[in-house]
Amino acid sequence: MSLLELHCLVAGSPVRGSEKLEVRNPYNQAVVGTVVTASSADVELAIVSARNSGPAPSRFERSQVLEKARNGLEARREEFAHTITAETGLCLREARYEVGRTVDVLRFSAMEALRDDGQIFSCDISAQGKARKIFTMREPLNCAVAITPFNHPLNQVAHKLGPAIAAGTPMILKPSEKTPLVALKFASLLYDSGLPPKMLSVLLGNTNQVAEPLVRDDRVESVSFTGSVAVGKRIAATAGYKKIVLELGGNDPLIVLEDADLDLAAYLAAEGSYRNSGQRCTAIKRILVQESISEDFTARLVKRTAEYVTGDPFDENTRVGTVIDETSAIYLETVVAEAVAAGARVLIGGRRRGAQLEPTVIADVPRNARMIVSESFGPLAPIIKVRDLDDAITLANSTAYGLSSGVVTQRMDWALEAIRRLRCGTVNINEVPGFRIESSPFGGIKDSGLGVKEGVVEAIKCFTTVKTFSLPWG
Numbered sequence: 001m002s003l004l005e006l007h008c009l010v011a012g013s014p015v016r017g018s019e020k021l022e023v024r025n026p027y028n029q030a031v032v033g034t035v036v037t038a039s040s041a042d043v044e045l046a047i048v049s050a051r052n053s054g055p056a057p058s059r060f061e062r063s064q065v066l067e068k069a070r071n072g073l074e075a076r077r078e079e080f081a082h083t084i085t086a087e088t089g090l091c092l093r094e095a096r097y098e099v100g101r102t103v104d105v106l107r108f109s110a111m112e113a114l115r116d117d118g119q120i121f122s123c124d125i126s127a128q129g130k131a132r133k134i135f136t137m138r139e140p141l142n143c144a145v146a147i148t149p150f151n152h153p154l155n156q157v158a159h160k161l162g163p164a165i166a167a168g169t170p171m172i173l174k175p176s177e178k179t180p181l182v183a184l185k186f187a188s189l190l191y192d193s194g195l196p197p198k199m200l201s202v203l204l205g206n207t208n209q210v211a212e213p214l215v216r217d218d219r220v221e222s223v224s225f226t227g228s229v230a231v232g233k234r235i236a237a238t239a240g241y242k243k244i245v246l247e248l249g250g251n252d253p254l255i256v257l258e259d260a261d262l263d264l265a266a267y268l269a270a271e272g273s274y275r276n277s278g279q280r281c282t283a284i285k286r287i288l289v290q291e292s293i294s295e296d297f298t299a300r301l302v303k304r305t306a307e308y309v310t311g312d313p314f315d316e317n318t319r320v321g322t323v324i325d326e327t328s329a330i331y332l333e334t335v336v337a338e339a340v341a342a343g344a345r346v347l348i349g350g351r352r353r354g355a356q357l358e359p360t361v362i363a364d365v366p367r368n369a370r371m372i373v374s375e376s377f378g379p380l381a382p383i384i385k386v387r388d389l390d391d392a393i394t395l396a397n398s399t400a401y402g403l404s405s406g407v408v409t410q411r412m413d414w415a416l417e418a419i420r421r422l423r424c425g426t427v428n429i430n431e432v433p434g435f436r437i438e439s440s441p442f443g444g445i446k447d448s449g450l451g452v453k454e455g456v457v458e459a460i461k462c463f464t465t466v467k468t469f470s471l472p473w474g
């Protein structure tokens with residue numbers, strides 16, 4: 001891939017500046033791109049442009065932009081996938097999967113742009129009422145800010161921009177400094193698809209010059225953030241009087257009960273733990289297995305794990321690329337070593353080379369191990385034995401997080417009990433915690449989020465306000 005030399009964009013125009021961010025491939029450290037970053041003046045210009053972007057394009061026009069962008073992305077799937085792999089170290093097959101998801105986000109956003117979102121309330125339905133009707137309509141915001149993480153550098157961006165465009169809300173995007181290239185390419189694709197330039201700016205730069213001023217600015221009506229708990233809580237403390245959407249970290253359990261189809265359970269455990277190098281907010285981060293089947297399940301998981309080959313992320317045979325950087329891989333190695341010192345056993349994997357860590361199955365992990373109580377963002381599969389469903393649910397609910405969960409069972413009563421009692425945003429029966437479609441509601445509770453959902457349909461609500469109006473009727 002040739003070196004990408006990009007600029008931050010204010011209302012479609014490249015910023016001028018001297019500060020350059022270098023983006024390196026985590027696998028071999030090669031520089032894969034540079035980005036000219038934004039200054040405080042660019043932040044001001046982006047806010048002013050957004051607020052003066054004029055009336056929103058019609059629903060048809062918004063839908064057309066999204067449709068054209070979808071077509072454009074489909075035509076350039078490989079190019080976008082290569083950019084993702086270059087800047088993240090995720091293997092090509094994961095990068096291609098992410099592009100496919102983004103195509104869906106654009107498709108569903110285009111569909112939602114066309115859908116009327118109003119409601120009608122007849123007012124003659126009570127003794128206090130009268131012959132009128134109340135109507136609702138959604139109105140775009142003047143200016144919203146989106147801040148995104150590194151782990152799905154295209155799809156997380158699309159999950160903010162697609163719904164914002166469908167809603168007609170101008171947006172300022174602050175992508176991760178670790179993965180800005182595909183975000184900037186995506187922005188160019190949107191402009192090329194007819195997005196009015198003032199409806200989008202993309203800014204990167206020092207946190208105290210770009211991200212924090214955007215979060216604090218009173219002219220910004222909404223901040224939609226996806227990232228870590230620590231940064232999310234800081235944003236909650238500093239954003240002031242505006243809408244905030246927080247999609248934060250997770251440490252999702254997969255609960256495997258004694259009646260489970262063990263081949264399915266092992267397949268789900270491996271997919272949920274290792275896909276995207278384990279760097280999904282909804283990756284499986286704890287496997288809670290009923291004692292009676294734990295030996296059999298563990299043997300099957302170890303066998304499956306051997307199929308997840310690590311190597312050069314651009315190699316077609318590689319199934320697990322790197323994590324985002326060597327520091328993160330060293331952290332993962334450390335939490336594994338801590339667990340082993342406390343009595344856990346590594347059954348397969350565990351070796352690190354630079355930013356690459358082999359998919360690792362760890363058995364007999366203590367319930368209070370760091371990799372269990374906090375989020376470990378990498379290809380780890382820690383197994384804990386549980387007595388029964390009650391024990392599994394208590395353990396699943398015992399951490400600060402509450403994003404998603406998976407339960408493997410064939411018993412409907414156990415499935416329903418898990419759905420009722422698990423304190424998290426999603427419960428997937430016989431699926432990985434990360435299963436979703438791009439339009440379904442998505443998001444966590446507790447430290448994983450404020451319970452405000454994303455997903456294309458819900459995100460449009462975050463980027464709009466509801467106006468009611470009433471008319472005499474009859």
Ligand code: NAP
Pocket residue numbers: 147148149150151152156174175176177178207211212215226227228229231232234235247248249250280281282375377403443444448449
């Ligand atoms: P992060 O460190 O929190 O960074 C996320 C974004 O916030 C980046 O763009 C970052 O910019 C920016 N940022 C950093 N400090 C900031 C501040 N003081 N004010 C405003 N913005 C600031 O997260 P990450 O390491 O990129 O991503 C991994 C995390 O995201 C994991 O915890 C994962 O679980 C979570 N995640 C959650 C979801 C979900 O939907 N719940 C989805 C995906 C990921 P810089 O790049 O400049 O630091």
